Amino acid sequence: MRYAIQKKGDSRSFPPGDIFLAGTVAADDADVALYLGLPPVADLRKKAVLVELTTECLAEHVDEADAASTNVLGFARYRNGEDAPSKLVELVRLPVTEAAAVDAAKAVFEAAGFTVVVCADQPGRILDRLLRPKYNAALRFLDEGLATAQDMDTTCKLGLGYPDGPIERVTRGGLRHHHDVTRALFETYGTAAYAPPRLAVAAAKRGAR
Amino acid sequence: MSTAIKTVGVCGAAGTMGAGIAIVAARSGFNVVCYDTAEAPLAKTVKQTEGFFQKSVERGKMTEADRDAVLARFERTTDIVRLAACDLVIEAVFENLEVKRNLLAQLAAVCRPDTIFGSNTSTLSITEIASGCPHPERVVGMHFCLPAQLMKLVEMSPGILTSDAVFKAAWDWTLACGQIPVQTQDKPGFILNALLVPFNNDAIRAIEAGVADAKGIDTAIKVGLGYKMGPLELIDLIGLDTQVRLCEAFYPITLDPRAACPPLLRRMVAAGLLGRKSGRGFYTYDGNAMFGA
Ligand SMILES: NC(=O)c1ccc[n+]([C@@H]2O[C@H](COP(=O)([O-])OP(=O)(O)OC[C@H]3O[C@@H](n4cnc5c(N)ncnc54)[C@H](O)[C@@H]3O)[C@@H](O)[C@H]2O)c1
Numbered sequence: 001m002r003y004a005i006q007k008k009g010d011s012r013s014f015p016p017g018d019i020f021l022a023g024t025v026a027a028d029d030a031d032v033a034l035y036l037g038l039p040p041v042a043d044l045r046k047k048a049v050l051v052e053l054t055t056e057c058l059a060e061h062v063d064e065a066d067a068a069s070t071n072v073l074g075f076a077r078y079r080n081g082e083d084a085p086s087k088l089v090e091l092v093r094l095p096v097t098e099a100a101a102v103d104a105a106k107a108v109f110e111a112a113g114f115t116v117v118v119c120a121d122q123p124g125r126i127l128d129r130l131l132r133p134k135y136n137a138a139l140r141f142l143d144e145g146l147a148t149a150q151d152m153d154t155t156c157k158l159g160l161g162y163p164d165g166p167i168e169r170v171t172r173g174g175l176r177h178h179h180d181v182t183r184a185l186f187e188t189y190g191t192a193a194y195a196p197p198r199l200a201v202a203a204a205k206r207g208a209r
Numbered sequence: 210m211s212t213a214i215k216t217v218g219v220c221g222a223a224g225t226m227g228a229g230i231a232i233v234a235a236r237s238g239f240n241v242v243c244y245d246t247a248e249a250p251l252a253k254t255v256k257q258t259e260g261f262f263q264k265s266v267e268r269g270k271m272t273e274a275d276r277d278a279v280l281a282r283f284e285r286t287t288d289i290v291r292l293a294a295c296d297l298v299i300e301a302v303f304e305n306l307e308v309k310r311n312l313l314a315q316l317a318a319v320c321r322p323d324t325i326f327g328s329n330t331s332t333l334s335i336t337e338i339a340s341g342c343p344h345p346e347r348v349v350g351m352h353f354c355l356p357a358q359l360m361k362l363v364e365m366s367p368g369i370l371t372s373d374a375v376f377k378a379a380w381d382w383t384l385a386c387g388q389i390p391v392q393t394q395d396k397p398g399f400i401l402n403a404l405l406v407p408f409n410n411d412a413i414r415a416i417e418a419g420v421a422d423a424k425g426i427d428t429a430i431k432v433g434l435g436y437k438m439g440p441l442e443l444i445d446l447i448g449l450d451t452q453v454r455l456c457e458a459f460y461p462i463t464l465d466p467r468a469a470c471p472p473l474l475r476r477m478v479a480a481g482l483l484g485r486k487s488g489r490g491f492y493t494y495d496g497n498a499m500f501g502a
Contacts, residue, residue: 078429078432078433080434086432086434088428088429088432090429115428115432117421117425117426117428117429117432118421119421119425120419120421122418122419122420125420126415126420126421126425126426126429126430127429127430127433129411129415129420130411130412130415130440131434133407133408133411133467134404134407134408137403137407138404141400141403141404144394145394146393146396146400146403147392147394147400148392151391151392151400152391152400154362154389155362155393155400155401155404156400156401156404158354158360158361158389159354159360159362159364160401160405160436161436161437162434162436163434163435163436166404169434191466192466193407193466193467
């Protein structure tokens with residue numbers, strides 16, 4: 001499956017030098033079009049049109065009820081803040097998305113060695129939806145004196161076999177980044193679990209990472 | 210790490226956690242008095258414990274002489290009075306406040322005034338459990354993980370009235386056993402369950418909300434974060450009914466909406482889908498093999 005990348009600025013999924021960027025072909029030769037940092041252009045001749053998402057929903061780019069959107073999908077390669085991107089690609093489908101478009105998108109990413117999971121077009125997709133409330137809880141526990149950061153991390157590593165604990169992970173990724181993601185989710189979901197905790201707000205206001 | 214503790218009592222020693230905690234203590238050189246309410250389950254635990262140490266011998270982790278020495282350190286009893294000489298008594302009886310409070314009152318009557326009482330509770334308050342004891346300053350939370358004989362972590366929590374000296378003595382004992390203690394306040398779920406139970410519920414709610422299926426969610430977590438297991442696989446392992454019980458223990462106290470039991474979880478339990486133990490939960494199992502979502 002040949003793909004063509006249209007790109008503006010740096011992509012979170014594929015930072016400069018990422019080998020995936022080098023695989024691009026000319027737009028006319030491609031089966032699949034990828035838009036990184038740019039709004040997608042509807043093109044039903046392509047097997048799939050893919051839009052890189054950050055905190056926004058795919059429906060902010062295309063009308064999810066429009067027949068011209070049947071081959072459009074969103075995607076994000078999971079990345080913990082400033083950490084290197086992972087091998088996971090969350091592929092976002094709309095109610096109108098056709099199975100063939102999903103298959104084409106999966107084929108592009110899987111051929112490049114990624115693991116693809118398909119999810120609905122909901123804020124935070126799978127991972128930010130699940131992880132941000134957990135990091136928020138851990139940061140609040142820290143403020144409340146439940147345990148030290150080290151003991152919280154040790155507990156998760158020894159008790160659950162995690163490779164890293166929540167505090168070390170969210171701090172390594174950058175508290176400001178966490179703030180920006182969880183604030184966007186809070187604005188959409190409106191539930192306290194997503195409200196940015198004090199440490200993240202402070203980091204954002206300070207302009208720290 | 211040095212400790213003044215020599216003899217350790219385990220209450221509920223025929224149970225899952227009690228049997229494991231007794232192994233931890235005995236293999237670290239402590240005499241262990243294993244107490245439970247009935248002979249038969251205690252006798253069954255003897256066999257399991259012997260089997261555990263026999264495997265250690267077969268794997269070259271200990272000699273036969275060491276095994277015999279460890280096994281000789283176990284005493285089993287259904288008579289609570291036999292705990293009188295213990296320096297530390299750890300309770301791992303049913304997760305019920307009244308049962309634990311009554312047990313502590315009995316222990317206080319039997320044991321020396323300086324005996325330390327550890328509670329392995331997962332969901333109850335150490336301070337509330339200690340209120341069953343005329344010496345609440347002697348009670349400390351010691352939350353081992355399942356399986357206790359393999360897991361190093363112990364969450365240690367002082368109740369409001371726990372004395373610093375008692376906490377330190379219990380802490381030093383866990384170190385002497387080669388365990389890794391962490392200190393946490395006496396709050397619902399301590400650290401582990403306070404983070405895990407709502408997270409697991411959120412994963413169930415993501416299914417309810419149609420975000421993705423169990424396999425998609427677990428794959429995202431495993432590949433994205435490097436976890437060994439996804440949350441739905443983990444719930445299948447611990448049991449969906451156990452997850453309901455955890456929600457029921459935490460939500461009324463914390464009123465944290467994330468701790469509330471997701472309706473899908475309740476429906477699955479009602480349908481008999483309890484996870485691995487019933488053959489089907491978020492996945493279907495054949496023996497130990499997983500079929501997929
Ligand atoms: N199973 C787990 O995953 C796990 C993990 C960490 C902590 N815990 C905690 O450990 C404790 C025990 O859990 P379990 O899963 O081992 O339970 P279990 O049902 O396997 O064992 C409980 C044992 O306590 C005995 N018992 C009950 N009342 C007693 C009494 N008054 N005196 C002496 N023995 C008595 C029972 O006969 C039984 O053998 C609970 O507080 C639980 O919350 C459990």
